[in-house]
């Protein structure tokens with residue numbers, strides 16, 4: 001039982017909800033928030049029911065700095081100062097650039113990139129110093145160009161740089177800043193948008209070295225490790241947690257010796 005306080009933007013569904021459950025299950029107090037307050041309440045109830053943990057639900061749009069600050073102030077009064085802050089909220093849709101308006105591009109950049117900065121900048125004023133761990137949830141698109149994802153590639157590349165620069169600036173205050181780059185995680189909105197059919201999913205996982213999609217629990221374990229004392233000398237890192245997906249196409253049989 002560690003008893004830390006953990007704030008999680010986007011902790012109300014998918015990967016980030018899995019992260020929230022992971023921390024709550026080890027005895028940490030958790031704030032989960034998204035835009036929709038009802039979704040947040042339902043998520044908090046689900047986490048409490050599964051883990052018996054202390055969970056606060058909130059609502060704030062990560063594009064609205066003042067709203068995040070106000071929520072963090074209330075959550076700090078209720079749960080105590082956070083030592084872990086996860087910036088996980090994001091938005092995505094599949095479209096070639098010719099189908100993306102200036103506002104469509106800006107919307108994703110505002111949620112993913114500005115939103116990550118806003119969450120970290122607001123967190124700076126509340127987190128325990130020294131000792132805090134800030135973690136962004138980035139994506140392979142940050143370093144891997146992908147058609148129909150120009151907006152996400154641009155936004156997540158920016159997220160990786162925010163992580164690295166803040167790691168340099170805030171290390172002297174004892175704050176570590178890292179990112180996790182998940183591969184495809186089964187059962188999530190992100191995967192449903194990018195690989196809607198079973199055929200898409202099978203093709204994708206069969207090309208991955210470990211031959212399977214990840215789970216939210218896989219990403220939770222990475223976040224728990226990064227924020228624990230075991231990760232105390234790690235900062236400015238982008239941790240791939242993707243079953244080897246980013247290595248490239250690993251389909252084929254490489255362990256049956258060839259017949260001579």
Ligand code: NAP
Pocket residue numbers: 009010011012013014015016033034035036037039040060061062063088089090091111115137138139140181182183184185186188189190191
């Ligand atoms: P998801 O289930 O759609 O979760 C998105 C979360 O963000 C929800 O809690 C949502 O709540 C919140 N959110 C969205 N826009 C927001 C805003 N403007 N302000 C505040 N909260 C907002 O997504 P997911 O697929 O699990 O993805 C989670 C993270 O993992 C994202 O950063 C994504 O880029 C990354 N990722 C996912 C995959 C994958 O396989 N799914 C792979 C690589 C990286 P509301 O709707 O209530 O706002």
Ligand code: COA
Pocket residue numbers: 090091092093094095099100101102103104105107108189190193
């Ligand atoms: N293709 C092209 N453009 C799209 C689009 C699509 N599939 N979906 C939205 N847009 C455009 C809209 O047309 C609009 O641009 P316009 O004003 O020029 O018409 C702009 O994006 C903003 O759309 P809006 O619906 O007002 O944005 P929002 O802030 O309500 O929602 C999204 C943000 C679009 C990212 C929405 O998909 C969302 O809320 N996503 C959160 C969940 C998610 O994406 N999960 C996966 C995480 S990886």
